[in-house]
Amino acid sequence: MSNPVLIIGAGVAGMTAAVELADSGIKTVLVERLSTTGGNALNLYKAFPTDDCFYCFEGNRWRPGIRKCFYRSALTEQPNIDLKMNSQVEEISGLPGNFSVKLDIGPQYVDPKKCTMCGLCIEKSKAFSLVSPQCQPQAVVYDPEIEDTGTTSAAEECPTKAINLDAKSTKKIISVSDIVIATGYHEMQPVNVDEYGYGTHPNIITQLELARILDPLGETKGVLLRPSDGKPAKRVMMVQCVGSRDENYYAYCSKICCVFALKHAAILTQDHEDVEVSVVYMDIRTYDRYEKYYRDTRNAGVEYIRGRVSRIEPQDDGSLDIIVFDSLLNKYLKFSVDIFVLSSALEPSAGSSQIISSLGLKSASGFIGAINPETEVVVGNRIYACGSALGPSEVPESVTQARAVVSKILQSKE
Ligand SMILES: Cc1cc2nc3c(=O)[nH]c(=O)nc-3n(C[C@H](O)[C@H](O)[C@H](O)COP(=O)(O)OP(=O)(O)OC[C@H]3O[C@@H](n4cnc5c(N)ncnc54)[C@H](O)[C@@H]3O)c2cc1C
Ligand code: SF4
Ligand code: SF4
Missing domain, CATH: 3.50.50.60 (FAD/NAD(P)-binding domain)
Structure with missing residues (x-):
């Protein structure tokens, strides 16, 4: 064979x-x-x-x-x-x-063929979790790095004897x-791109993090909330080409970030009431059939600003003032937003x-x-x-x- x-x-x-x-x-x-x-x-x-x-x-x-x-x-x-x-x-x-x-x-701590996802071990110990209801194999996972007194009883009481804490x-x-x-690929963590302040304020997030907020299976159950204080977010700004098309990070265009940013803009305007969305860009590269996201979001009121973000000023109420140089109007504009989303480069x-x-x-x-x-x-x-x-x-x-x-x-x- x-x-x-x-x-x-x-x-x-x-x-x-x-x-x-x-x-x-x-x-x-x-x-x-x-x-x-x-x-x-x-x-x-x-x-x-x-x-x-x-x-x-x-x-x-x-x-x-x-x-x-x-x-x-x-x-x-x-x-x-x-x-x-x-x-x-x-x-x-x-x-x-x-x-x-x-x-x-x-190590195979949980046998996926035996686990019925009954959830008993998750109730007993923080070391057990369900990655996603859609996970495959359909089984909980165990993290030995998380110390918790309930792990042994979780293993003993598992109704199908699916847990082996001694697995090697x-x-x-x-x-x-x-x-x-x-x-x-991996979404670049833009911690070193100083001008965008990622890591300095909880309301500055990446597109993958926004996808988790929008997802009904995510932590906020699809409700658009500010990570800083859990208050409803009404103004979202996105900035394109973070770490892409930039000799300091990745010279290449990450190809799909315009499309997924506009997909998120479409979800925000269609599925969430009274949310204002703006997108700061150099070029919008919605190739092929994806031009529809550009047209649809423009029609839905998404504001497109060609230019670059110059400054971010966190405010006491949790919002962010974003100063943008608009290269078409040739002037600086100031926006107050609840969530600032970085379309970060996709790296190997x-x-x-x-x-x-x-x-x-x-x-x-x-x-x-x-x-x-x-x-x-x-x-x-x-x-x-x-x-x-x-x-x-x-x-x-x-x-x-x-x-x-x-x-x-x-x-x-x-
Ligand atoms: C915010 C965002 C939104 C997107 N939205 C869309 C969309 O709406 N529509 C669309 O078509 N595309 C979308 N994409 C793109 C989509 O994520 C990719 O097309 C898809 O995930 C590519 O699948 P893949 O299997 O090539 O890579 P991945 O999804 O990255 O999977 C790679 C797998 O390999 C594993 N792995 C990596 N290295 C090793 C190793 N050394 N040994 C063992 N395993 C390893 C990883 O753990 C992972 O499970 C989006 C991307 C982003 C960032
Ligand atoms: S107790 Fe056992 S069967 Fe139930 S979820 Fe945990 S490992 Fe799976
Ligand atoms: S945001 Fe658009 S133009 Fe910029 S790297 Fe991504 S796909 Fe290319």
């Missing part, structure tokens, strides 16, 4: 590659460093271009009864997918077709034929540079670089990449690239 395919990263791209390879009869080992699959998409609420709930993606024949929900999809049921959560690839050696991969497999991490060496890198995920150097791959601004632009997903001999591991990308593009990888692997196995 031929070796399985290794997929690193279980975001939308990695999950798509795993499910489609598995459905084609190819064994896969899907390695995810976190305790739930889904990657960044798990925390985004509504998805452009369709504005569907982000939890709903294509279903498949392994869970046909459930409405299109990707996160309750085949990952744990498909016999051809060996899902390794809390795990990392430590070392890769060997030759294409027969790579030798050393895995560090994290293990090392395993496997042979794989091909490697798919689907390690995604932690560990990308190590993967690039250990496998001798090309780098494209720190993301994985293609050998040849025409076959974007081929990054080495029997090594492929898809999704945001190749650079900032939207979900439809990530899924298309994952399918291109699947097609390449299937051709090579013929």
Whole structure:
């Protein structure tokens, strides 16, 4: 029997590659460093271009009864997918077709096959939590770093005996034929971009943080509240290109931040009453079909200011005065806002540079670089990449690239 395919990263791209390879009869080992699959998409609420709930993606024949929900999809049921959560690839050696991969497999404190998500352990101890109601595998997680007196009784009283507090991490060496890198992106924490004051005031947040506020499953249950004092927020300002198109941070355009900022502006004006939204920009890059977000939000009263933010002055009542230089009017304007949202750069995920150097791959601004632009997903001999591991990308593009990888692997196995 031929070796399985290794997929690193279980975001939308990695999950798509795993499910489609598995459905084609190819064994896969899907390695995810976190305790739930889904990657960044798990925390985004509504998805452009369709504005569907982000939890709903294509279903498949392994869970046909459930409405299109990707996160309750085949990952744990498909016999051809060996899902390794809390795990990392430590070392890769060997030759294409027969790579030798050393895995560090994290401790399995909670057995997802036994956990019924009854919530008893969460009531007993802070060390147990549910990452998201949509998490996959459907199980609570345990954090051994959180010391709590209730953990032992939680383990003893778990009705299905799903908890093993003594679980240890293990090392395993496997042979794989091909490697798919689907390690995604990270939203830059703009702490060093002094002019925007991130980290100095709780009402200065990033777009990913705004997505959590807008999400009915988030902490505020979708109600727009100021992080500083929990009071209703009525005025939101966004600023584009934070850390992108900037030689001091990332020279590239992060490509999708105009679209997701405008998606958030549309949600704020459509789903929240009397909220004023303004966007400070250099250029609005709503490529292709996404121009509709620009038109719709303009029609809904979103104010667009071409220029740059010059100063932020926190006020005693928790609001922020933002001084903006409007380059079209050639003058300074002052705005009073409740929440200031930074459209921060999308950067390569932690560990990308190590993967690039250990496998001798090309780098494209720190993301994985293609050998040849025409076959974007081929990054080495029997090594492929898809999704945001190749650079900032939207979900439809990530899924298309994952399918291109699947097609390449299937051709090579013929
Ligand atoms: C604020 C915001 C809003 C967005 N809104 C939309 C939208 O509405 N529509 C849309 O189409 N797109 C949207 N996007 C883009 C979307 O998030 C990406 O297209 C999508 O997440 C890419 O999926 P991915 O699998 O390539 O990467 P990721 O989602 O980043 O997943 C990568 C996975 O790999 C894991 N991983 C990383 N490194 C390792 C490693 N070394 N070992 C093991 N595992 C590893 C990570 O933990 C993660 O689970 C938005 C992005 C942002 C920031
Ligand atoms: S008590 Fe057991 S079954 Fe219930 S949520 Fe916790 S681990 Fe799962
Ligand atoms: S997509 Fe828009 S906000 Fe993002 S870097 Fe490009 S121009 Fe700036």
